[in-house]
Amino acid sequence: MWNHIYWSINNLLQEWIKMYPIFIIFVVWLIIQWTKVIIDSIKYRRFYWWHIFTSWWFPSFHSWIATSATMLALLETGFDSVLFAVAVAFSILFAYDAMNLRYEAGQHAHYINDLRIDLQWVLTKNEKLPLKERIWHTPFEVIWWVIFGVILTYIIYYFAMIA
Secondary structure (H helix, E strand, C coil): CHHHHHHHHHHHHHHHHHHCCHHHHHHHHHHHHHHHHHHHHHHHCCCCHHHHHCCCCCCCHHHHHHHHHHHHHHHHHCCCCHHHHHHHHHHHHHHHHHHHHHHHHHHHHHHHHHHHHHCCCCCCCCCCCCCCCCCCCCHHHHHHHHHHHHHHHHHHHHHHHHC
C-alpha cells in the first residue's frame, strides 16, 4: 500500500514538473529556505522555523533562485537561445546586487546605528535598533550557492523529465 502511495505521489510530482517547469523554481525555493532554517538551527543551537520567511544572511537567495531560473532556461531552450542570454544577464545582476549593492546598504545601516547611539536617539515603538548591517554576501557565498543551484535544478529537472 505505501509503495503504491509513494509511486502515485512521485508520478503526480513528475507530471506537474513536466507541465509547469516553474514548479522547479518553487521546489528550489523551498529547499533554499529550509537550508537556511537548518543552517541557522545549527548555528544558534535552536530551531527557528520562521527563518523560512527571512531573506537575509546565508544562503544567498538572490543567487540561488536566479541561477535556478537560468539553468531551467538553458535546459528548456538551449545555450543559443535569447531567453537563456537574458536569464544569464539577470543572474549576473542578482549576484552583483547580493555582493555589492547590499554591502553598501549594510554600510549605511552601520553608520545610522552609530549615529543613533552617538546622538542618543529616542526610539518610537515602531523603530528597531540596531538596523541589520550584515545583509550582503561574500563572493565565495554567491559562487557556492550558484553552483549548488545549478546542480539542484539539473537534478530536479532530470528527475522529472527522464523518470
